[in-house]
Amino acid sequence: MSSMPGGSPLLRVVAALAAAPLVAQQPAGAWDSVARALGRSGPAGGETYRATFPRTDLQVSVSGVRIAPTLALTSWAAFAGSPDSADVMGDLVLAEGEVADVVAALLDGGLEVTAIHHHLLGESPRVLYVHYHGHGRGVVLATRLRMVLARTATPLEPGLPGAAPRTPNGAPRATLDTAAIFETLGVRGRLVSDVAQFGIATSGSRVTLAGRPVPLALGMATALNLQPLSASRALATGDFVLSAERVAPVIQALTAAGIHVTALHNHLVGEEPRAYFVHFWGDGEPVALARGLRAALDAAR
Numbered sequence: 001m002s003s004m005p006g007g008s009p010l011l012r013v014v015a016a017l018a019a020a021p022l023v024a025q026q027p028a029g030a031w032d033s034v035a036r037a038l039g040r041s042g043p044a045g046g047e048t049y050r051a052t053f054p055r056t057d058l059q060v061s062v063s064g065v066r067i068a069p070t071l072a073l074t075s076w077a078a079f080a081g082s083p084d085s086a087d088v089m090g091d092l093v094l095a096e097g098e099v100a101d102v103v104a105a106l107l108d109g110g111l112e113v114t115a116i117h118h119h120l121l122g123e124s125p126r127v128l129y130v131h132y133h134g135h136g137r138g139v140v141l142a143t144r145l146r147m148v149l150a151r152t153a154t155p156l157e158p159g160l161p162g163a164a165p166r167t168p169n170g171a172p173r174a175t176l177d178t179a180a181i182f183e184t185l186g187v188r189g190r191l192v193s194d195v196a197q198f199g200i201a202t203s204g205s206r207v208t209l210a211g212r213p214v215p216l217a218l219g220m221a222t223a224l225n226l227q228p229l230s231a232s233r234a235l236a237t238g239d240f241v242l243s244a245e246r247v248a249p250v251i252q253a254l255t256a257a258g259i260h261v262t263a264l265h266n267h268l269v270g271e272e273p274r275a276y277f278v279h280f281w282g283d284g285e286p287v288a289l290a291r292g293l294r295a296a297l298d299a300a301r
Contacts, residue, residue, distance in 0.1 A: 030083055037142035038077065039156055048217040049138075050078040055093045057153050062123045063283070065235065070195040071227040072120060072237045073127065075154060077145050078218045079138050086138035087209070088145070089218040091267070092130045098152045099128050105151050106132050109144030114269045119239070119279045121262045131219075131267045133209070174228035176286055181226065184290035185297070189224070198224040202300040203243040204275035209268065219267060220275070222300060224293055226286060236282035236289045239263075240300050247276050249299035254280050257292025 031049035035041065038051045053076065054069035067073065077090040088111075094102055099116065106113055115131040134141045149156060176196050182188050189198035199221035207214050214220050223238040236259065240250050251261050263279040280296075282289045 031079060031138065033139040034079055034083065034086075034142045037139050038146055040158055048078055048080045048215050050076060050217050052076045053149060053154050053156065056155055058093075058095065058125075058127070060123050060125065060127055062120060062235075062281070065229065065283075067123070067235065067237075068193065068195055068227050070192045070197070071225050071235060075149070077142070078215075079141070080215045080218055081135075081138075081212070083138040086136065086141060087212065087214070087218065088132075088134045088138070088141045089214070089268075090132055090145075091219065092132070092148070092152075093154075094128050094130055094152060096126050096128060099130065101151045102130055102148055105148040106130070109148060110134065110136070111141070111144065111148075112269065115265060115267050117263060117265050119263055120237070120281065121260070133268065135210075174230045174233075176226060176228045176234065180287050181290045184287055185224070185294050194228055196226045198222075198238075200224070200297065202241050202297070203246040204241040204273075204277075207268070207271040207273060207275050209271050214268075214271065222297070226289065228286065232285055234282075234284070234286040234289055236284075236293065237262075237280060239280070240278045240296060242276045242278060242300055244274060244276060246300055247278060250278055250296050253296040253299040254278070254292065257289075257295055258282070258284065259289070259292050259296070 029043040029045050031044035034049055035044040040051050052074050055073040056069050058073055060067055060073060073093050075092045077088055079086045079088050081087050092102060103113055111132045111134040113130060114133050117129060119129050120127060175194060178196055181196060187198060187200055189196045201216060202222040205216060205220045220241055222240045225238050227235045242250055254261055259280050259282040261278060262281050265277055267277050
């Protein structure tokens with residue numbers, strides 16, 4: 001992947017905000033017990049700790065196209081604060097039949113359910129997303145979350161992230177021209193399997209909950225994901241994190257670019273100021289999708 005040009009002053013500021021820590025740095029290995037409780041190996045240090053659980057067991061398609069777990073089907077948990085007094089937030093990707101058990105298990109574990117909704121439209125089978133929040137000792141929260149995940153068919157053992165669907169002979173369908181996409185968006189992302197992922201601070205990213213700042217890693221960064229289908233076709237999905245006054249301009253920018261808005265809702269309860277999440281779905285030429293997303297990013301400031 002080639003280096004990205006400097007980009008506009010706005011997006012350089014956005015990228016800097018995305019990298020700015022909102023909580024104190026923790027010593028190396030501070031989150032080791034949390035990682036172990038979730039079935040992950042250490043060392044786990046840093047200001048936050050995040051674990052992912054791709055739903056590689058689910059075979060989900062939109063308009064006949066199978067979507068990769070790393071595009072839109074990955075459950076996650078992120079911890080911030082300190083191991084003795086941590087906030088945990090996350091998002092569980094669930095089959096419809098798993099929702100009731102998971103909600104009951106979260107509540108039994110002392111965790112708050114903060115949202116239940118769809119992020120996609122027209123997927124088969126139907127998938128729901130349950131957002132949650134908890135506060136307490138990190139290892140206790142992690143142990144309870146592991147018990148919640150065990151109530152689902154989520155693969156719990158760590159392994160390779162879910163890759164994009166492959167051709168019958170095992171060859172990748174396509175790879176993205178990441179240099180062109182990074183340049184168009186004005187920010188660098190990362191590749192997870194074949195999916196390009198971006199996390200960017202936008203107008204709704206700076207909130208507090210019970211007086212504590214919520215770090216970007218706890219779901220407050222705008223997420224953009226692109227999955228290649230061929231050299232001339234990709235899927236794009238994710239969500240913009242927005243202040244109230246930026247919701248309409250972002251929806252207008254996405255719609256003008258032919259990118260469908262699939263949901264508008266909240267993920268948290270009681271945050272200040274209120275943050276709104278606009279989810280989207282795009283299917284088209286990769287750089288054209290990136291141009292549309294860039295216009296929405298500009299509107300999200």
